[in-house]
Amino acid sequence: MNSILTIMKREFHSFFISPIAYIFLTLYLVLTNFLFFQGFFIAGEASMRNYFELLPWLFLLFLPAITMRSWAEERKNKTLELLLTWPVKDSEVVFGKFLASFMFLFIALLLSVTVPISVMLIGNPDEGIMLSSYIGALFLGGSYIAIGMAVSSFTENQIVAFIGTMVILLVGNLISHEAVLASVPATVASFLMSISLESHFTSIARGVLDSRDVIFYLSVIGLALFFNTQSLESRKWE
Amino acid sequence: MQKYNGKKLYILFILLVVGIVLLLNFQSNRHFIRADLTENKQYTIAKGTRNLLKSLSDYITIEIYFSENLPPQFQKVKEDVEDIVTEFKVFGGKNLKIEWKNPRENSVDKQSAISVGLEQIHIPVVEKDRETIVKMIAGVAVRYGGRTEVIPLVRSTSNFEYELIKRISLVLKPERPRIGILRTENYAQDVAREYFADLFTMMEQDYTVDYVDLTKTYPIDQSVETLIIPGGDDDFWSNPYALAAVDQFFMKGGKLIILANRIAVNLAVSPTGVLQKSPFFEMLKKWGVDVKPEMIADISCDVIQLQQDVAGETKSYPMDYPLFMKISSEGVVNSNPALSGFESMVLPWCSPTMVIPNLPKSIKVDTLLMSSKTAFTMGEPYKLNPRVYWDKRFELAKKENRVGQFPVALHLSGEFISLYEKDTSSNEIVRSTKSGNLVVVGNASFLTQSKVNSIFVKNITDWLTTNDNLISIRNRTFVDRSFKTSSLVNEKLRATTYRVINILSMPILLLISGLVIFMKRRNAQKREGVL
Known part of the structure; x- marks a missing residue:
C-alpha cells in the first residue's frame, strides 16, 4: 500500500511541476462553465443536467491528454525500466499511476464547485441528483483514465496514445447513441447499451446509485488496469 | 514447445479474468441494490404503494406486453418497467402475479393485448439504411376477477409507479367512479374534448367521464361524484336552471371543482377584460368564497412571445407578462396530499379568491394556491396589454398598499346553505348539506394553458373523488426547479x-x-x- 501511495504522490506531484496542469485545468474550467452558462439562463431551470450532459464529451477530449503521457513518455524517455526496477510489483506501479490521474480528475471536478453553488443560490435544485452526477462523473472519468493508461502502455508515441484512447472512448460512448441502436437488432441494442460507458453514467446522473452501474465501471477500470499490467509484464517475454 | 505452452496458458489466464468479470456483471444484473439520492425519492417505491400492495388479500395479475423488436427509446423503458414491477412483486408477495407477454404477429398474446385495449403504435425505425415502420405494443393490463384496467402505452417510466398502482386500486373497485365536466361554453362534446384534450385524456384513464349539458340533462345525475365547472360567462350563469342545477347537485352531496372566471378576457382586437356580474358569484359568496373583481399581476410570472414587425419582417421576442402569474413552491400548500411535491403552475388573468368575512364556523377552509409575495391587484378598467412598464405599475401599487400575497385556490368543506334556502316554491329543494366539498380557483383559462395545469385539476379530482393518498406519488416528478423570483430589471x-x-x-x-x-x-x- 505504501508503494502505491509513494508512486501516486510522485506522479501527482509531476503533474504540477510544469505549467501544463494549470493550463489544462484552466482550459477545462473555462470551457465547461462557458458552455454550461450559454444555455443556463435561457432554460431557466435550476439544474446541472446540461453540465453533466457535456462531461462525457469533454472528458473525451481532456482525459486522453492526461493519460497519453503516463506510459508513452516513460517509454520514450527510457525511464520505464528504471521505474520498474523499483522493488514494487508492476500492478502497484499501475495502480499508483491510476490513482494520481484520478486525483487530478477529482481536483478538476472539485474546482467546478462554483457551478453547484451558483445553481443553489439561483433556484432550488435537487442536491441529490447533483451529488449522484458528480459520483457518476468520477466513475466515468476513472474508466476513461484506466482505458487511456492501458492504451498508453502499448505505445511509446503520445499522439498515438491520445488518438487511440479517443477512438476507443468515442466508440464506447457512441454505441448507445440512438442512431446506432436503431440500426441493429433489439438484442444487440440491449447488449450495446449495457456495455456503453455513457449510458451507465446517464443512469447514475438521474440520481440513482445502482450497484449494476458501479460494478460495470469498477469492471472496466479493473480490466483496463489488468491489461495495463499485462502489457508491462510482456516486456519480460522479450 | 515450453514457450508455446506458456503463451497458451497466458491467453487462458487473460480469458479467465475477462470471463470472471463478465460473469460478475451478468450476476449483478440479476441481483442488484440501489440508493435513490433524489430529493423526492423519485425512484423508490412510495409508502402509499407499499401499503396498498401489502394489503392485497386476493390474487391480482399484472400482464406486461412488450413487443420483441422494440425501437431503442423503448428498450430502456422496458428495462425500467422490469425494475419497478420486480419491486412491486417484493411488496405484493404471492397475491401479485407478474406475467410477461410477447405480442408478436398473429399470436394469442397480441390478440389478448388488442382485446383489452392496448395501443398498437407505428414507430419509424432505420433498418439496413432504410426507414421502415415497426408495429409495436408496449402496455400493461391489470386483471382482478372479471375486471381489467390497462395502461394502453408506456412511453416513459417517469410516472409508471403511479399509473400502475392506480390501475391496481381501480381494478379492486366494483366499478369506475363517475365524474362530470359541465358544458359552460357553446361547445359540442367533440369540440370540448379537443379544447380540453389533456383534461379529458387524463380523466378518462381513471373515470367514467360525463359531459354534462344542462340543456339536455336536468337535474345533474347524482351518480356523478365530482363535477368540474370550467368557467362560464354571464350569459351562461344568468340562466336560473344552471344555477339551480349546480346548487342542488352540491346540496345533495356532489363535490364541486369551480374554475371561476371573474373577468372574461377578450383577445379579439386588443386585449380587454370584462367584469362578470352574474348571480353565480353571489352563490359562491353564499358558500363562503368571494372571487374579487380584480386581476392579479405578479412579478413571479411566465414569459410570453410577442410578435413585432421589424423592417417588414415579423419577429417574435420573449417578454415577462405579470398577468400570467407563476405559482412557485412558496405558493403551493404542500400539506394537501393533492399538492404534495407539486410546485409549478401558471395561472393567467387570475382573480384573488378570498374567504368572506364572518364565514360560518361550520365551514373549514384550506388555501391551496397563492400568488408570490410580490403580487399586486388591478381593478377596472383591466389593462391587459403586455407592452407596459410593469415595474412602474408595481411601484405605484406598493405606494397604494396593493402589494401582497393573494390566495387563488381554496378548498372548503363542512356545512353549506343553499342559494334557495328561502325558496318556498317546492318541497323538493334541498336547503343545506352537512358534508360539502368545494374547490374554487380564481380562473378557468389556465386549464388549456399547459398539461401541468390539467394535472392540478386531475389531482384535485382524484383527491376529492377517491379520497386516497396515491396522488402524492405522481407529484414527485413535477417539482419546480425554476429560478427564485428576482426583480424584472435585474434579470440580465x-x-x-x-x-x-x-x-x-x-x-x-x-x-x-x-x-x-x-x-x-x-x-x-x-x-x-x-x-
Missing part, C-alpha cells in the same frame, strides 16, 4: 454576474496559485544554487 445583470464569476473566478485563482508555486520553486532553486 444577474445572469451576467453569475456567468463572469463562474467562467473566470476559478481559472484566475488557479493561475495565480500556479504562479505563486512557480515563483516559490524558482526562489528555492536559486537559493540552492540550481539556477
